[in-house]
Amino acid sequence: MNTANLHPNSPVRHTARHQVASRFSDPLDCLTAHLVLECSEALAGIKPASLVSLVNRQRSCGRNLYHLWQQHSHELSAALPMLRFRVLQSSERALLLFCYHPEQLAAHLSHPGIRALLVKAGYDGAGDSSDLLEELNRRIAGHGSFPHEIGLFIGYPAKDVAAFMGLVKLPFTCQGPWKIFGNPEKSLCLAGSFRRTRRMVGTLLEQCATPCECIDRLNCLKNRFSGPTNDKKFHCHNQEVHV
DSSP states (O other), X not given: OOOGGGSTTSOOOOOOHHHHHHTOOSHHHHHHHHHHHHTHHHHXXXXXXXXXXXXXXXXXXXXXXXXXXXXXXXXXXXXXXXXXXXXXXXXXXXXXXXXXXXXXXXXHHTSHHHHHHHHHTTOOTTOXXXXXXXXXXXXXXXXXXXXXXXXXXXXXXXXXHHHHTTSSOOOEEEESSSEEESOOHHXXXXXXXXXXXXXXXXXXXXXXXXXXXXXXXXXXXXXXXXXXXXXXXEEETTEEEOO
16 A cells, blocks of 8 residues: 555545545445544544534535434444444434544543533533533523533633633634634644544545555554644633643
């Protein structure tokens, strides 16, 4: 396998998502490849979770990922044993998955600053990651919309989520994959790390015979994905919190 193009700073040709998944003739492999790409950052260890939408429509390759999920979701525990999947929203038109690495999510949500923000948002500070995720699920199911604190669950910088929630006073700086407040440097570096990781995983999926081979290669290359960690330093009601 050619790994010359897998260095984080190397230019990597972008591949359309449907083209990556459609490489695999087996329906389960097709669904797995799509989820591997969408969960690239969690699989690489730089993000605790991802939100993945599966729309009920036929793609250009002829496959419908919504239907593939209904048919093969019970097999994903074997195909992607390091991830867990929770359906946050479901309708006849689409479903929304919360895809997470249990250990990474638990470690992320255990940080005092993250926990302090969640308590201010009405979560039980004594709950574990499963309790917090269950509460998030209830809020989405009850209101049909996304609470602002969902950014904390998917690894957005705490200062940006806190400012977006109105818990700290930071000026809006720029729009990235999320709204960035205050000094944008670390947030933009993190966004760049997410983007490079996604592109490299796309390249791996192009080169590997199966999604499982892609994951094995990814595990061998994890040291190349080193980048900025989530900036969890922020001020909450004039109190500086380090996470």
